Amino acid sequence: MTRPLIPDSLVQEEGGTIALVVMDGVGGLPHPETGRTELETARTPNLDALAEESSLGMLTPVLPGVTPGSGPGHLSLFGYDPLEFLVGRGALSALGVGFELEPGDLAIRLNLATLDGEGRVLDRRAGRPPDSEARAVVERLRTEVTPPKGVELHILHEKEHRAVMVLRGEGLRDDLQDTDPQKEGVAPLPPKAFRTEAEPTQRLLEELLDRIRSVLEDEDTVTGVLARGYALYQGFPSLEERFGLRGVAVARYPMYRGVARLVGMESAGEPDSDAAAVELLGEVFGRYDFHFLHFKAPDARGEDGDFHAKVEAIEAVDALVPEIRASGPDVLLITGDHSTPAALRAHSWHSVPVLLHSAWARPTEGAFSESAARRGDLGTLEAKYLMSLALAHAGRLQKFGA
Amino acid sequence: MTRPLIPDSLVQEEGGTIALVVMDGVGGLPHPETGRTELETARTPNLDALAEESSLGMLTPVLPGVTPGSGPGHLSLFGYDPLEFLVGRGALSALGVGFELEPGDLAIRLNLATLDGEGRVLDRRAGRPPDSEARAVVERLRTEVTPPKGVELHILHEKEHRAVMVLRGEGLRDDLQDTDPQKEGVAPLPPKAFRTEAEPTQRLLEELLDRIRSVLEDEDTVTGVLARGYALYQGFPSLEERFGLRGVAVARYPMYRGVARLVGMESAGEPDSDAAAVELLGEVFGRYDFHFLHFKAPDARGEDGDFHAKVEAIEAVDALVPEIRASGPDVLLITGDHSTPAALRAHSWHSVPVLLHSAWARPTEGAFSESAARRGDLGTLEAKYLMSLALAHAGRLQKFGA
Numbered sequence: 001m002t003r004p005l006i007p008d009s010l011v012q013e014e015g016g017t018i019a020l021v022v023m024d025g026v027g028g029l030p031h032p033e034t035g036r037t038e039l040e041t042a043r044t045p046n047l048d049a050l051a052e053e054s055s056l057g058m059l060t061p062v063l064p065g066v067t068p069g070s071g072p073g074h075l076s077l078f079g080y081d082p083l084e085f086l087v088g089r090g091a092l093s094a095l096g097v098g099f100e101l102e103p104g105d106l107a108i109r110l111n112l113a114t115l116d117g118e119g120r121v122l123d124r125r126a127g128r129p130p131d132s133e134a135r136a137v138v139e140r141l142r143t144e145v146t147p148p149k150g151v152e153l154h155i156l157h158e159k160e161h162r163a164v165m166v167l168r169g170e171g172l173r174d175d176l177q178d179t180d181p182q183k184e185g186v187a188p189l190p191p192k193a194f195r196t197e198a199e200p201t202q203r204l205l206e207e208l209l210d211r212i213r214s215v216l217e218d219e220d221t222v223t224g225v226l227a228r229g230y231a232l233y234q235g236f237p238s239l240e241e242r243f244g245l246r247g248v249a250v251a252r253y254p255m256y257r258g259v260a261r262l263v264g265m266e267s268a269g270e271p272d273s274d275a276a277a278v279e280l281l282g283e284v285f286g287r288y289d290f291h292f293l294h295f296k297a298p299d300a301r302g303e304d305g306d307f308h309a310k311v312e313a314i315e316a317v318d319a320l321v322p323e324i325r326a327s328g329p330d331v332l333l334i335t336g337d338h339s340t341p342a343a344l345r346a347h348s349w350h351s352v353p354v355l356l357h358s359a360w361a362r363p364t365e366g367a368f369s370e371s372a373a374r375r376g377d378l379g380t381l382e383a384k385y386l387m388s389l390a391l392a393h394a395g396r397l398q399k400f401g402a
Numbered sequence: 403m404t405r406p407l408i409p410d411s412l413v414q415e416e417g418g419t420i421a422l423v424v425m426d427g428v429g430g431l432p433h434p435e436t437g438r439t440e441l442e443t444a445r446t447p448n449l450d451a452l453a454e455e456s457s458l459g460m461l462t463p464v465l466p467g468v469t470p471g472s473g474p475g476h477l478s479l480f481g482y483d484p485l486e487f488l489v490g491r492g493a494l495s496a497l498g499v500g501f502e503l504e505p506g507d508l509a510i511r512l513n514l515a516t517l518d519g520e521g522r523v524l525d526r527r528a529g530r531p532p533d534s535e536a537r538a539v540v541e542r543l544r545t546e547v548t549p550p551k552g553v554e555l556h557i558l559h560e561k562e563h564r565a566v567m568v569l570r571g572e573g574l575r576d577d578l579q580d581t582d583p584q585k586e587g588v589a590p591l592p593p594k595a596f597r598t599e600a601e602p603t604q605r606l607l608e609e610l611l612d613r614i615r616s617v618l619e620d621e622d623t624v625t626g627v628l629a630r631g632y633a634l635y636q637g638f639p640s641l642e643e644r645f646g647l648r649g650v651a652v653a654r655y656p657m658y659r660g661v662a663r664l665v666g667m668e669s670a671g672e673p674d675s676d677a678a679a680v681e682l683l684g685e686v687f688g689r690y691d692f693h694f695l696h697f698k699a700p701d702a703r704g705e706d707g708d709f710h711a712k713v714e715a716i717e718a719v720d721a722l723v724p725e726i727r728a729s730g731p732d733v734l735l736i737t738g739d740h741s742t743p744a745a746l747r748a749h750s751w752h753s754v755p756v757l758l759h760s761a762w763a764r765p766t767e768g769a770f771s772e773s774a775a776r777r778g779d780l781g782t783l784e785a786k787y788l789m790s791l792a793l794a795h796a797g798r799l800q801k802f803g804a
Binding site: 003029030035037058062063064065066067068069070071072073082083086087089092093341343344346347348349350351370371374375379380 | 405406407408409412762764765766777778779780781782783787788789790791792793794795799800801802803804
């Protein structure tokens, strides 16, 4: 029995508007020369002015020490315990390429691979083909592979040797063995069912993989595929069902629109710049209760290991803050889904500063930074509790008990 | 179903080395004249220099308000939820005298007691006999009591009137009534089984207690024993099974080597001084992944109620810090298993400062002290999460989700 985030039935249908601004990967580590993190280094006059009227705190994305991927990182911020609401790798891949998963869909990651004449794996990644080449192979599969009876088939290219396949049909299961043997020199494994109930899916996959092999027979490099990361998409309860919130996502990248769609948010569109995203937010603002705005650049520059570029990416978001505020949300949250310190060139487990602006904030001294946020009124809390605070500040939670 | 500390299968087998230094009972309370705790009073230049490059925080040993014994206090620090991994009092007693418990062993605490001619308890503690006298009685029991068929019997003296008895055999149970009536003037209680399955153990204990009574018949003071704290030792999953860590304990006192052994650590030896312990750490360092070093004095002086002596004990540990650092752990943790304020003369529930030193620390201003640690980057967290942080900083945890 999981502990509820909010005691039952406190959620009200009415209340103020909420905007959640995610500066992806915003948390950082100190620069060795200055002792200041990326956020502490950036000149962010707009965020700092906002911080002076806001409650500050630090969010633990999942649990202490646990580094989240983008899926769990965002689900936490949306008020979904990431240890309870698991998103399979295949499902995230499908979301990442913008595919609209429906409950019951089976999503499977595919490696384009090279097999030898006797069907043994020569290269698990087919020499990491360039995207154009890989896309052409995926296009062949898409047009030439007939799906087995009773299922709908979607095959989409991700990047280089990676593709994703989605089966839509009745009674599909995901408890089967990966066909990827994880090493070379051996044949792919059969997609063996782990339980009797999964045997129909096993037969269906065997048939499908046979057809794929036939199509690829005359290819030079990509002569097979390896399947793994089976994920039956179960569907999550929506933001509206759980919190009474009609939600909208404003995000440039499909992965983040996809995660938002997992919890029932609509997508406002596909803006092609951060400025366009903020403009789009202004256009749709108020037609929804909950508005999720995503900025990718701080994470991307952190993963590049470029401290200075990450500082600039943060400053670029700061410049957009006045326009975001102009939409007039009753509750404005600004944070990240995790830290991406340039020093680590990767997502990390470190806590992430959060700013909560509303008429009921308890401001403390200091700018929007790790050092001010850890002295903030919210203390350090698991990210999954942020939604509860947002609902409270929006006047959307009733009193608990009499 | 308990929430996992770390989501499944994130733990990697490879990564950096970890050293956990426990300054037993280090947390304290302010001196009424200065307002400074023992740790804040102590001159600790080495700890303070280390703190400037470390993440600081406060650990709640078990849960707010809960004062831990040494068993739960250390299990938490080793990453074992102390509410889930329970160590019975009898098992702790056996560990405390250096007995190597095996899964299935039944450990029982014994009070040496004085019974009158009619078998009623005259003194539950036999007048607190001096250790030499009590040891002689225990030695008689050890040589003269024949164990019932099918069990192996070990009886060991603890201190004064306290001893511990371990039965080793098949199918032993611990759900039986204590024979200690907790008052004088009445006869000891029978070791009645609480469930049918425990009746064989009941019969075995009755027989054994009869034999003990016969041996003690001609003694003057210790004319009986009272049994309590039955604990069937179940065996815990090891640090290696849970976290992929080969662990070693460097501890002067058997209790702490015993708690470490509970989670599969080896013992590096039996150093006879703190300086010898640190030297031993240096010798074994790197042959293991996880190194636990225990300093007893701050707790002992706290229990004495001697503020000044506890300050000196802390300063003595500080002097050893350079040699500990010289071993070169990738992650160095310094904390206590609980607070032992001199003002309380006992373990307490207060949070305990912790210092985490690694290449990925987020330092804040201030020395190693309660006042600096509560402003630290780690916030206040349950001690059971310290291991997750250590694993993350050692590069031993994979990302959660994509």
